[in-house]
Amino acid sequence: MSFVHRARQAQYIGKPIRRKEDYRLITGRGLYVDDIRLPGMVYAAFLRSPYAHAKIKNIDVSKALRIPGVIGVYTGGDFRGKIGPIPTGWMLSGADLKVPEWPAVAYDKVRFVGEIVAVAVAQDPYVARDAIDAIEVDYEVLPAVVKAEDAIKPGAPQLHEGVPNNVAFRWRFKGGDDFEDVSRKADRIIRQRMINQRLIPSAMEPRGAVAEYNRYTDELTLWVTSQNPHVHRLLLSGILGVPEHRLRVVAPDVGGGFGSKIPVYPLEAIVARLAMDLGRPVKYVETRRENFVGTIHGRDHIEEAEAAVKKDGTVLGIRVRTLANMGAYVSTAAPGVPTILFGTMLSGPYRIGSVDVEVTGVFTNTTPVDAYRGAGRPEATYILERIMDLTSRELGIDPAEVRRRNLVEKAPYTAVTGLTYDSGNYREVFERALKLADYEGWRRRQDEARREGRLIGIGISCYIEMCGLAPSRIARATGFGLGLWESAIVRIHPSGKVTIYTGSSPHGQGEDTAFAQIASEELGVSVDDVEIIHGDTKQIQFGMGTYGSRTTPVGGGAIALACRKVKEKARRIAAHLLEAREEDLMFEGGRFYVKGAPDKFVTLQQVALASYTAESLPPGVEPGLEATAFYDPENFTFPYGTHVCVVEIDKGSGEAKILRYVALDDAGIIVNPLLAEGQVVGGILQGVAQALYEEAIYDSTGNLLTAGFNDYMIPTAREAPKIESFFYETPSPHNPLGVKGIGETGTIASTPAVVNAIIDALSHLGVRHIDMPLTPSKIYKVLRERMVG
Amino acid sequence: MADGGEIITIEGLEKDGKLHPIQEAFWENHALQCGFCTPGMIMTLYDFLRRNPRPTEEEVRRAIEGNLCRCTGYQNIVKAALWAAERMRTGSGGEE
Numbered sequence: 001m002s003f004v005h006r007a008r009q010a011q012y013i014g015k016p017i018r019r020k021e022d023y024r025l026i027t028g029r030g031l032y033v034d035d036i037r038l039p040g041m042v043y044a045a046f047l048r049s050p051y052a053h054a055k056i057k058n059i060d061v062s063k064a065l066r067i068p069g070v071i072g073v074y075t076g077g078d079f080r081g082k083i084g085p086i087p088t089g090w091m092l093s094g095a096d097l098k099v100p101e102w103p104a105v106a107y108d109k110v111r112f113v114g115e116i117v118a119v120a121v122a123q124d125p126y127v128a129r130d131a132i133d134a135i136e137v138d139y140e141v142l143p144a145v146v147k148a149e150d151a152i153k154p155g156a157p158q159l160h161e162g163v164p165n166n167v168a169f170r171w172r173f174k175g176g177d178d179f180e181d182v183s184r185k186a187d188r189i190i191r192q193r194m195i196n197q198r199l200i201p202s203a204m205e206p207r208g209a210v211a212e213y214n215r216y217t218d219e220l221t222l223w224v225t226s227q228n229p230h231v232h233r234l235l236l237s238g239i240l241g242v243p244e245h246r247l248r249v250v251a252p253d254v255g256g257g258f259g260s261k262i263p264v265y266p267l268e269a270i271v272a273r274l275a276m277d278l279g280r281p282v283k284y285v286e287t288r289r290e291n292f293v294g295t296i297h298g299r300d301h302i303e304e305a306e307a308a309v310k311k312d313g314t315v316l317g318i319r320v321r322t323l324a325n326m327g328a329y330v331s332t333a334a335p336g337v338p339t340i341l342f343g344t345m346l347s348g349p350y351r352i353g354s355v356d357v358e359v360t361g362v363f364t365n366t367t368p369v370d371a372y373r374g375a376g377r378p379e380a381t382y383i384l385e386r387i388m389d390l391t392s393r394e395l396g397i398d399p400a401e402v403r404r405r406n407l408v409e410k411a412p413y414t415a416v417t418g419l420t421y422d423s424g425n426y427r428e429v430f431e432r433a434l435k436l437a438d439y440e441g442w443r444r445r446q447d448e449a450r451r452e453g454r455l456i457g458i459g460i461s462c463y464i465e466m467c468g469l470a471p472s473r474i475a476r477a478t479g480f481g482l483g484l485w486e487s488a489i490v491r492i493h494p495s496g497k498v499t500i501y502t503g504s505s506p507h508g509q510g511e512d513t514a515f516a517q518i519a520s521e522e523l524g525v526s527v528d529d530v531e532i533i534h535g536d537t538k539q540i541q542f543g544m545g546t547y548g549s550r551t552t553p554v555g556g557g558a559i560a561l562a563c564r565k566v567k568e569k570a571r572r573i574a575a576h577l578l579e580a581r582e583e584d585l586m587f588e589g590g591r592f593y594v595k596g597a598p599d600k601f602v603t604l605q606q607v608a609l610a611s612y613t614a615e616s617l618p619p620g621v622e623p624g625l626e627a628t629a630f631y632d633p634e635n636f637t638f639p640y641g642t643h644v645c646v647v648e649i650d651k652g653s654g655e656a657k658i659l660r661y662v663a664l665d666d667a668g669i670i671v672n673p674l675l676a677e678g679q680v681v682g683g684i685l686q687g688v689a690q691a692l693y694e695e696a697i698y699d700s701t702g703n704l705l706t707a708g709f710n711d712y713m714i715p716t717a718r719e720a721p722k723i724e725s726f727f728y729e730t731p732s733p734h735n736p737l738g739v740k741g742i743g744e745t746g747t748i749a750s751t752p753a754v755v756n757a758i759i760d761a762l763s764h765l766g767v768r769h770i771d772m773p774l775t776p777s778k779i780y781k782v783l784r785e786r787m788v789g
Numbered sequence: 790m791a792d793g794g795e796i797i798t799i800e801g802l803e804k805d806g807k808l809h810p811i812q813e814a815f816w817e818n819h820a821l822q823c824g825f826c827t828p829g830m831i832m833t834l835y836d837f838l839r840r841n842p843r844p845t846e847e848e849v850r851r852a853i854e855g856n857l858c859r860c861t862g863y864q865n866i867v868k869a870a871l872w873a874a875e876r877m878r879t880g881s882g883g884e885e
């Protein structure tokens with residue numbers, strides 16, 4: 001963890017403090033959903049459709065019911081009217097979005113392999129699975145369609161009534177000059193069709209839920225693998241008809257999400273309904289195979305990209321036509337991902353005068369697609385960074401030089417997309433990254449290597465992302481179901497210890513530590529004296545959750561603001577205790593003292609105690625010491641950076657080996673560099689994996705061929721390259737902490753860096769583009785075609 | 790099959806309130822995020838480092854290739870393994 005440039009020094013913020021949450025997790029005391037065992041608990045299992053498209057003609061559960069230990073077997077009809085359709089939370093505006101009914105349990109038709117057809121409940125999870133195996137379903141198999149391109153063709157199988165040609169929406173977005181106009185001024189039009197393949201998030205913990213209905217308190221508690229328990233509560237309250245305040249949703253330890261634990265799925269609604277109906281706690285946890293078919297997938301775009309460029313490499317405009325495969329139904333955040341989070345990012349960190357994008361969302365007989373780490377922004381960055389390299393090739397200008405000629409010069413910068421980038425030294429970061437990676441040196445070594453017959457390539461990727469997802473007025477304008485603020489309550493106890501209730505719902509990011517650092521910085525208390533409570537709707541005020549790199553900028557921002565409110569109240573009490581004027585008080589190291597008389601002080605702890613003993617409070621000040629803040633940012637934050645990747649391709653096997661990977665990221669103020677680097681490195685490997693290994697493959701009948709880790713290749717320690725991560729800090733001017741967010745930068749930046757490096761290594765053979773993943777066999781095939789001998 | 794054998798799990802590594810060097814190494818080197826793969830990683834390394842107390846980075850990577858992690862990119866897990874090996878050799882950790 002190295003800083004190229006630091007914005008400021010602070011006492012707690014910016015320190016690589018080891019994580020508060022780790023002791024539990026390294027000693028086996030993590031509490032994940034599957035660890036929850038309640039008295040009288042029973043187990044559910046789901047029968048899932050083996051067909052991608054079929055009518056359900058009959059279901060015979062009689063054999064299943066006869067198995068000893070089986071408590072009940074239920075089909076779609078049993079749940080109709082008891083569980084409402086699975087809703088979407090992002091009613092994309094101006095796009096004629098169709099949201100066909102998604103029943104929690106299919107009753108007439110199935111539309112993807114993995115869709116839930118029946119549910120068995122038993123005393124034992126294995127008996128429940130036996131019961132599933134004993135259910136007989138009579139299907140009438142229908143023709144299926146799995147590719148978006150095929151689904152919109154005339155005569156294609158139709159998934160939903162009232163959705164002609166399987167078109168879920170058509171979203172058009174234009175900014176700046178008309179693309180046709182800038183094309184006439186251009187010297188070249190660069191065109192490329194690119195596939196951004198379907199990915200499977202593959203969090204290590206599959207999804208699951210435990211529900212318990214307490215008939216004495218009339219309260220339903222649902223423990224669920226969730227990135228946003230309040231959103232789960234709100235949507236489930238509607239689906240189940242349970243008043244929001246009688247429903248408690250708890251996200252205990254959550255074993256990774258990467259977006260896949262944002263949506264509300266049928267499973268949590270089913271488990272909750274069963275717990276109410278049976279009067280017993282019910283548990284269900286996916287098997288890995290179920291996770292592959294039943295949890296959302298990501299990406300899956302076909303892009304037709306065009307760029308209008310001048311001879312000197314200036315990109316005048318970009319036009320993109322995208323087919324976004326939505327899968328069979330509209331998942332919770334799905335409509336916004338390939339549109340708002342994608343199209344508005346198509347100017348990237350560049351001064352592009354025209355952006356014209358049209359996205360057609362398409363239903364297919366596949367698992368629903370929703371937000372996967374980066375969500376729309378990696379797809380946009382991939383297009384732009386491939387276009388930069390293609391422009392370089394077309395014009396014979398070095399790829400670094402092409403970027404240099406197009407990069408935004410200084411912030412704030414309002415792009416033609418309407419977004420105003422908040423802060424950054426885009427060019428400086430770019431040049432520093434090239435130097436750190438020894439770009440020029442590698443260009444020389446590439447020439448030497450080529451003379452020796454070796455294939456070395458260098459890939460650059462510049463990115464900017466809108467994150468810290470907020471502000472509410474923009475979210476609402478795009479059709480998002482709620483605002484995108486975040487909440488915090490800071491409570492100082494009589495002893496001076498601090499409890500913070502955050503609406504963020506971290507699941508591995510280490511925010512117990514980062515949030516404590518923020519509070520420590522604001523209040524001058526030790527990190528060990530701050531406790532962070534998250535993930536429980538009964539304890540915590542409404543919160544929006546963790547996704548979109550929003551947790552530290554927005555959730556942390558709310559904590560900072562609440563701490564400042566507390567501090568203001570504390571200052572009034574301190575002034576009263578010290579018999580001084582408020583404006584004469586200084587606050588440092590957890591104590592208030594009179595300016596010029598540092599020995600005349602009270603500690604925050606003394607103030608806290610005084611606030612509760614309350615016999616000597618200033619007039620008009622209430623007892624107690626706590627404050628609530630709901631922070632709604634005025635703008636997004638815009639992390640950006642440059643990544644450089646060097647690869648060597650083995651001519652014998654086609655394998656691309658990463659020789660060097662350098663990341664220079666500006667995510668504003670870094671609260672904890674240890675954690676930030678962890679986010680960057682992990683994110684980069686996920687992006688590298690898209691470039692090199694991962695692809696969800698369906699056969700033509702809609703069967704997922706890559707439904708396990710044998711066939712869907714997520715990297716192991718042996719594939720993982722060494723990542724060199726560097727930070728450059730320019731504070732976000734509108735964020736209370738100057739923070740921008742770091743959760744997705746690695747995934748966004750790395751995919752094109754790797755692909756550009758590989759294509760660069762093959763460029764002298766006339767290779768212009770290869771679609772991901774760039775597996776050894778794919779590269780080997782290209783080498784065989786292009787090389788003689 | 791395991792009759793008469795000794796089974797040790799993640800819960801049994803900490804002795805007398807003292808973390809095992811591998812646990813300490815994971816904490817110190819930020820080798821975990823969501824924590825879900827962590828017990829498997831630590832126990833795999835516990836076995837591996839007993840058999841190979843002086844591993845190279847490549848050997849560590851090979852030793853944990855059967856354990857998947859989706860959060861960390863493995864970099865800090867490998868770092869932690871080498872750090873723990875060093876501690877266990879020099880006896881400055883809590884190995885029995």
